[in-house]
Amino acid sequence: MAWVTHSLIHMERFDVIVIGAGHNGLTAAAYLARAGLSVLVLEKNEYIGGAAVSREIEPGFIYSSCSYALSLLRPEIVRDLELVRHGLRVMPYHGSVTLMGDGRYLAASSHSDVMRREISRFSKRDADAYQQYSRDMRRQADLVAPLLMQAPPDPASLSPSKLRRTLSLLSDAGAMGAAGVADAVRFWTMSAADLLDRYFESDVVKAHLAASATIGTGLGPMSPGSAYVMLHHRIGGIDGAGGAWGYVRGGMGTVSKALAASVHASGGEVRASSGVDEVKVSKGRASGVVLEDGTQIDASVVMSGLELKRSVLSLLDWKGLPKGFPDRVSKFKTRGSSAKLNIALDGHPQFSAVPDDCPSLDGDIRLCGTIEDMEHAYDDWKERVMPRNPYIEMVLPSRLDPTLAPPGKHVASVFVQYVPDTLIDGSWTQANRKTLEDVVLDKIEAAAPGFRKKVRHVETRTPAELEGEIGLTQGNIFHGELTLDQLLFNRPLPELAQYRTPVRNYYLCGSSTHPGGGVMGAPGANAASAVLSDIGKRRRVRRSA
Numbered sequence: 001m002a003w004v005t006h007s008l009i010h011m012e013r014f015d016v017i018v019i020g021a022g023h024n025g026l027t028a029a030a031y032l033a034r035a036g037l038s039v040l041v042l043e044k045n046e047y048i049g050g051a052a053v054s055r056e057i058e059p060g061f062i063y064s065s066c067s068y069a070l071s072l073l074r075p076e077i078v079r080d081l082e083l084v085r086h087g088l089r090v091m092p093y094h095g096s097v098t099l100m101g102d103g104r105y106l107a108a109s110s111h112s113d114v115m116r117r118e119i120s121r122f123s124k125r126d127a128d129a130y131q132q133y134s135r136d137m138r139r140q141a142d143l144v145a146p147l148l149m150q151a152p153p154d155p156a157s158l159s160p161s162k163l164r165r166t167l168s169l170l171s172d173a174g175a176m177g178a179a180g181v182a183d184a185v186r187f188w189t190m191s192a193a194d195l196l197d198r199y200f201e202s203d204v205v206k207a208h209l210a211a212s213a214t215i216g217t218g219l220g221p222m223s224p225g226s227a228y229v230m231l232h233h234r235i236g237g238i239d240g241a242g243g244a245w246g247y248v249r250g251g252m253g254t255v256s257k258a259l260a261a262s263v264h265a266s267g268g269e270v271r272a273s274s275g276v277d278e279v280k281v282s283k284g285r286a287s288g289v290v291l292e293d294g295t296q297i298d299a300s301v302v303m304s305g306l307e308l309k310r311s312v313l314s315l316l317d318w319k320g321l322p323k324g325f326p327d328r329v330s331k332f333k334t335r336g337s338s339a340k341l342n343i344a345l346d347g348h349p350q351f352s353a354v355p356d357d358c359p360s361l362d363g364d365i366r367l368c369g370t371i372e373d374m375e376h377a378y379d380d381w382k383e384r385v386m387p388r389n390p391y392i393e394m395v396l397p398s399r400l401d402p403t404l405a406p407p408g409k410h411v412a413s414v415f416v417q418y419v420p421d422t423l424i425d426g427s428w429t430q431a432n433r434k435t436l437e438d439v440v441l442d443k444i445e446a447a448a449p450g451f452r453k454k455v456r457h458v459e460t461r462t463p464a465e466l467e468g469e470i471g472l473t474q475g476n477i478f479h480g481e482l483t484l485d486q487l488l489f490n491r492p493l494p495e496l497a498q499y500r501t502p503v504r505n506y507y508l509c510g511s512s513t514h515p516g517g518g519v520m521g522a523p524g525a526n527a528a529s530a531v532l533s534d535i536g537k538r539r540r541v542r543r544s545a
Contacts, residue, residue: 062404069093094109096363106204110244139183212229216476276292307479332493339462366394387439487516
């Protein structure tokens with residue numbers, strides 16, 4: 001990407017500066033550049049993408065270093081920003097495998113008849129219940145979907161347009177009837193375990209479905225609110241197939257490269273190795289940024305795609321903020337619970353419980369045990385001890401994408417839950433990072449004998465690395481937990497829910513804002529809409545003056 005430049009030491013001025021070249025910052029920048037504004041994206045790292053990045057750490061092997069699969073990216077964004085023209089290719093995978101650790105496994109499939117037969121191996125009753133469960137999940141996902149690509153409702157606003165929108169949502173809820181409203185409340189507030197108990201009897205089926213409720217959050221599958229986390233992972237899709245997931249050809253960094261290409265195609269600029277030290281504020285209004293090397297760049301609007309606490313507490317002078325505001329920001333929950341291992345393999349692993357030709361191995365491979373086992377892993381996280389039996393989700397994207405590894409070789413992307421951001425006996429060190437690595441590799445080895453002999457290289461990323469390199473405070477992959485008190489008009493705080501901050505012309509566009517985390521792009525698109533709306537209002541005021 002020759003057009004991604006590096007920092008320049010001279011004074012410049014832009015209409016908009018976006019801090020952070022993560023996928024949300026790039027999405028916001030692309031929309032604003034397409035609207036005709038001069039836009040500069042500033043990224044501290046020498047590479048772009050934030051958590052959606054592909055890197056060749058081991059020669060010949062491409063790692064999706066953080067995020068590793070795609071589903072949530074909004075189709076409106078793909079279409080509006082012409083991401084396919086800019087190189088985005090997604091390869092759907094149509095199944096997954098859940099390994100219980102005792103020889104039992106469930107090979108899930110997106111094909112309903114295949115899935116029904118597979119569940120019937122454990123419970124014919126559950127095979128019937130799965131149809132109803134899938135319909136109910138789709139219904140709830142369809143209720144959430146219209147809220148994604150717009151600012152959340154503001155129940156406190158007296159603006160006629162916002163009142164109409166809130167009333168419309170209430171009307172939609174009323175149309176659901178009492179039973180429909182009760183179902184929605186359950187999906188938003190119940191634990192994943194309790195919700196699944198309403199449908200299923202098999203511990204294998206329940207474990208398979210509960211696994212996504214644990215990802216990236218400081219909740220266990222038995223914690224109230226974890227059912228929504230499960231739902232959050234179902235609100236996307238690939239090529240119109242709701243809830244489907246896929247690999248991006250070339251790794252997840254291709255998403256960021258396509259977004260950056262869209263920014264460039266509309267006249268915007270993406271500048272790497274340009275960390276921002278401070279947002280300049282004059283008379284309560286953002287007026288530009290100061291880089292870490294002292295360079296000052298002016299702008300009429302500044303946006304931050306960084307996590308909330310970094311956007312506010314690190315980049316702004318607290319003296320100019322409303323009383324109590326920094327304290328409220330500091331209490332936003334960003335507890336990290338995830339780690340990541342990226343592994344280069346000299347061959348394909350063979351799982352003792354699963355036939356080598358099982359097509360579901362193309363998707364995610366879950367080493368989880370029962371819901372109770374996952375809850376025990378959560379208990380270790382609460383105690384801030386080294387995980388003893390973590391939940392592991394592994395994918396082998398090189399099965400479908402040969403560009404990621406040399407012929408006959410593979411890459412494994414291994415997500416680990418629950419891993420605390422700090423251990424009870426102190427911060428992460430090289431020694432305990434190696435201990436975590438061994439815990440994970442030993443668990444995979446137990447499921448796939450001979451795995452360790454195939455390992456060529458391992459990159460281990462604890463929450464400490466996720467924070468230090470990518471700026472994920474406490475290593476939280478969603479820029480803040482997806483609990484009910486941090487969703488909709490409470491995300492991240494009521495006074496910030498519309499993407500605007502107390503500092504005029506300073507906006508938030510990262511995953512700390514509605515509708516939350518994952519490679520979705522909606523926070524960036526919605527924040528760009530807020531900027532364009534405000535600019536339009538100001539221009540109308542100037543014309544009438």
